[in-house]
Amino acid sequence: MTAEEETRTAAPAERLWDLAGRWHGVAVAAGILVLTRVVQILLLVGLDRAIPDPAGLRSNLLIWDGGWFQRVAAGYPQGYTYAQNGALEGNELAFFPLYPMLIRALSAIGFDPGSAALAVSWLASLGAAVALHLLGTSLFKSRRAGWALVGICCGAPMSVVLSMAYSESLFLALVAGMLVAAHRRVWWAAGLLGLGCALTRPTGAAAAVALAVAALVAIREHRDEKKWPPLVAAAVALAGVPAYLGWVGWRVGEVDAWFKIQTAGWGTSFDFGDSTIGFLSDTLTLADGWVPMSVALILLVALAAAGVALAGRPWLPLAVYGIVAMILVYGQAGYYHSKPRLLLPVLLTLLPAAAAAARARPRVAILAISAWAAFGLWYGAYLVAVWPYTI
Template sequence: MTAISAEVTKKESLWDKSGGWQGISAAIGILALTRVGQLLMIAWMGGANDEPKTVWDRLLIWDAGWFLRVAMDGYPEGYTYSSDGRLEANELAFFPVYPMLIRAGAALGLDPNTAALSVAWLASIGAAIALHLLGTSLYGKRAGWALVAICCSAPASVVLSMAYSESIYIALVAGMFVAAHRQVWWAAGLLGLLTALSRPTGAAAAIGLTVAALLAVRQSRVQAWKPLAAAAVALAGVPLFLGWVAYRVGEPTAWFKIQTAGWGTSFDYGSSTAEFLRSTLRSGDGWIPVSMALILLVALGAAGMALAQKPWLPLAVYGVVAMILVYGQAGFYHSKPRLLLPVLLTLLPAVVAASRARPRVAILSITAWALFGLWYGAYLVTVWPYTL
């Protein structure tokens, strides 16, 4: 059998294994149920808040404004300072893929807000498809559907409906790993580059792809230059953007200084996270901080369980590096559950368990998880006053 015919057979087997168009439609249907259900919760819970906001308004808050300004006004020329001379946050902190897509939508005649949400919602569909294919590739069709359901109803999954970059990032990183698992290196490299230009944790995705490339070379399945080129392209993404910001501002550490000035984000080897966990769990002050502390602890435990099950090495490496970046940096603690959403490693134990359980048990368990997760996310954007 030639290499080309073997690749075609591989593609066809995954398509059949995933259930073809019916399997894809089911994954999109699961996504739709979670999104519609949560939007209804937001509409219902929004009525309990004294501040009058529509559901549409709530999907366009916080980071959405930054993305929209990048899309419509472009990046600033340099640092931004307050009236008393202090360095402030500005749009150079935000990676370019999502704003570029918003700008493209606006160029087609859409209102910028409509373009921002349209891009995010379309990307959510792409994420559902990519997650289903990834779960199917690794563990089978039922795991593919479970991965979609568990990820899209997680406590921070509300951002998949908002003008945030998570939906795009998840679609790209899951698609990248599907392509790498199937040895389609040109697609893996392209998706890896776009992943790296979507969020800073794209660096972790590029490292995961590099591991996949090295495994492929070691197993001598393909010409070595193809996987290595894909990895090199992906690895270039984050340094490319950070280097461009440095050049634009005229200082090598410009991006990091803007992050620290605006959001208190800096890598402190986890001391801030440890202090948040210690102080929150000792004082028990506020159920949202306590619940977020528990989410961080549960995610660590789930990652440990996943690693004990010896998942596909590239996905495991990506998950570990991404978690180090999330737990190791200082910043707003209430953003960490959102930052953990695309890690995927923390979801694998539940996905594997659901795929092996009886269908009724799996459906009931995921439904219970979804009801809590969707309500929690709706609460965060209607009652909780702080950014995600």
């Protein structure tokens, strides 16, 4: 590579670093994350103590999927799991491997599994805050937009999972980092981060499709650059989800084993949105409890926000990622109260608010995002500490 080519390759990242405020910009993004996490934990403790038989902070942070991930870190089962009556049950093979692998790595150096799970999640949350700041800055050419994106995401109604032993923190860090790398045409990083997405959650398939679109856009718009780096990056990312699903099928002995395990354990199957439409119809007409109503409203508001974002013609790969990810969330059957959590890493729904905050006066933007976070942080804490069902 010539000196001119090295300069041209490095320049986008250097310009972004300067535009994002360098270390000061990163410190502000990290500070926003830390502030929201401290407030979230205080709310969790307060709400938990207000109910009979409180679970305690650590237990609340490790419940539901947190327990599953700790078991995955100890090892995957050899095949299907059956109940005493012979019915197929969900098991650890439903969970993608990267997050549990990191838990296992920390456990190997002395952490107990619960502490390892939380440490990975919290460190990933920090990485997510930095990646979100860089993404917002790169997309809108404004560090204020980057900070706004961090604040809006970290204050969202289900941002509580950023403090828990869930894989959303890791996935959010990876997908935001992948989009930044693709937007700046740093293809080796985009490919590795895209593969990480694909090995963290099924929604990694949406991230991989977005990276493939980014590669095609880059090849068309930058004909003077080499074509193989973006194509290789896309191919690496696209291989991730099929590789894990294929491994599960090989381990169990049936090609569609992962899908059967998901359906048996969590009722998760792709029904083209029939169950989501049914849930919205029943909830909005029968008003069966405020939590279902709030979930219904969140789903509708997210759709509206995505529509506003698409009307603004965002960067095509991000739009593709958001559309595919939302199709996966809205199109599948499963626990309705998990859908707001699954929407957290979609990002497309957050773009209109981030753009508006970047244009507004700083005081107005701070007050608006603070009000949003006040509700969102309380809402997430309530669902974990008080609401009796899984998120």
